[in-house]
Amino acid sequence: MTRRERVRACIHPETFKYFVARDDVLDTWSRLSRAYGEPVVADGFGVVEIRHPRFFIRATRMLNPITVIRRRHCTDADVQAIHDLLGFRPEDCAA
Amino acid sequence: MTAARSLPSIDREQIRARFALSYVPERHRRIIAGQEVIVHCHHYNSRIQRTVEGVADIDGKGIVRRASEQAFARQIAYAIEETDDEATRWVVAEELFAELGYGRLDLSKANEGVVTQSAGHFVEGWGVAFGDDRKPVCTLAEGFIQAAFIAIEGQEVEARETECMHCGADACSFTVEKTGAAAEVPAAPERIEGVSMQEHVELAESNIDDQAIINAVVGLAIRGTEEGLIPAFGVYLANTPADVYNGIAIEFVEEMSKLGRMESATRLLNEAGESCAMNTFRGIMDSPEWEALIAPMLQDQSDTLFALVALSNAFGWGNWGVTDHEPGESLEMVSFNGYEALGFLESRGKASEAQCWMLQGVSAGMMELVYGEGSFADRFGTFFVEETDCIAKGNSVCVFSVEEA
Structure with a gap:
């Protein structure tokens, strides 16, 4: 499960x-790239960075x-879309 | 990179090549198109502007506009080549604005009195820091447009923002009115270099590899994207001529002094620096850049402070370092060529008081960030700084002494 920190x-x-x-990092980046x-x-x-009109997506070379x-x-729909790609469900996390 | 909107034959990449960074390692100076530039982020830039423009009894926008006009007229003139036709000269101005990280101006109809901006550093900065303060915020762009007319047309104009994205407009719009007066590119102040020598000062040691950090920052392309913004370290950066910051700070203090409010002015400038340290450096410490290179060097809590100092040196703030440090309690720093002290000396001569308002605030702010607890508001003002020596006063170095308040 993906978690997040502000x-x-x-x-x-x-x-x-x-x-x-850990075992989903490369697949996640593939989804983000597409x-x-x-x-x-x-x-x-x-x-490592993707620059997109809605987001900057960034990581070290470790990718995570x-x-x-x-x-x-960026709209709420954009946020929902990237959460789906990241496998993040806000309802699962307190952050 | 897209071709010029009105001038498809002009290669903007070639124009951008004129703005290649020149880094002077012995002085930690960054030079673009003949001007020493300082890297700051949207937090500091929007805050210093808001500080100056927020005082009711002075013309804060006029101060920002004048400082921008003077410095950028010199920089645009430097970037223009003799063989450039007029259309190319306008593209040089557009691309310089973008290269420095201020955003994307369209100057193709400037001579018809209309300029638009599709992205802006200050729009982004105010949106984050002062989202509820809805008024046009692109004063520096107004000064830049005026500067372009001086450098390209030799004409004095008044540029004013009429619509701003910060207020909800789709793009920022500016009107340009010619005053009818001719205007020349103002001469630069006589520059002062090498007023102090680092070898006479012993710096404190840490686990930080300063040179690795400086090399990484210098190797990083801190230049505007096609839309003219510089997203890096999790913030928006901009390369601003030191003359712009100095022009703003010096005139602000002078105008406030006329009202008997010099102490308020310098305290406000200190607070902008203090806020810069906490917000900018906080953002940087959460960035992948920090995680990739700097975090692995950190062994002690104090190493964070040393790393921040190395970063600020690479940003062109000057060559400064830690001479004495008691973690959580006190800090002494020495600056060998801070842009504020040199700028004052160059434009006003010897000062009776220390002049490094930004570095004073940053010195205290770094202690509050590294050792403080709680929210930024809780930490604010918990360390006190005194600049005991200043190059602007005739001392050989600037010395900052920070202690718990």
Whole structure:
């Protein structure tokens, strides 16, 4: 089960790190890539990132946890869609 | 990268190549298009603007606009090449604005009196920090547009934002009115370099590999995307000329001093720095960048503070370091070339009082962030800082002494 932790002082107040089950990490990134575009590895710190008009999706090279930063035009439906891809169900978690 | 809207033959990638970063390692300076730029994030930038514009008895927007106009006119003029036709010059201005991380301006109809903006650093920053304060917030863009007219047309104009995305508009809109006066690119102040020497100061040791952090930041492309924003470290960054920050702070203090409120002004500037340390650095500490490179270096709680100092050096704030530190109790820092002290010295000459308002606030804010408990509000003001020496006063270095309040 995917759980999440809030990230403070970020671009969007509703920013979270999602901790995906270890054996589902690669499949999760495959789903995210299909939905939001191929990840790129940034120079310098080697952060893996997908930049999409609705989200910034980011992780270290370990690929987990996955930080999801909502952008200005992100809607509730967008959030529901990415939660489905991440295997996250808010009702299962207190965070 | 998309072609120019009105000028499809202009290669914007080639224009962007003019803005390649030059990093000066011995001084920790970042230079883009001839200007020393400082990396700050949307938290600090929106807060410092709100501080200056929020005082009722002074023209805060005028202060921000003037500082932007002066510095950006020099930077745009530097980036323009003699062989550029007029259309190319406008594209240079658009791309410089985007490269620095302020957003995406459309200047194709500027000469008809209309400018629009489809993404904005300050729109994003105010949206996070001051979401309920609904008024146009793109004052720096107004100054930038005025600067572009000076650099490209040699004309004085007044640019004013009439609609802002922060207030719910689909795009920001600006009107441009020509005053009829000619305007020249203002001369830069005479620069002061190397006023102090690091080898005479012994820095405290930690488990942090400063150089690895600096190399990683310098290797990171801190440049605007096509929409002109720089999402990195979980925040929006921007490269702002030091002259803009200095112009804003110096004029703000001077205007407030005329009202007998100098102490309030400097306290407000301190608070912006303190807030910067807590919000910006908090965001950075939660980012994958921190997790990837810096977290593995941390052995003691104090290492976090040393890592933050290394990051700020790489951001071009100047070359500063920790000379003495009692974890949770006190901190002494020395700055060898802080942009605030040098900026004051360059534009006003020797000062009677210390001038590093941002670094003062950041020094206290870092202690509150690393050792404080509770919410940011609980931590605010729990450490007191005094800048005992300042290069602007004629001292060889700036010294910041932080203790529990």
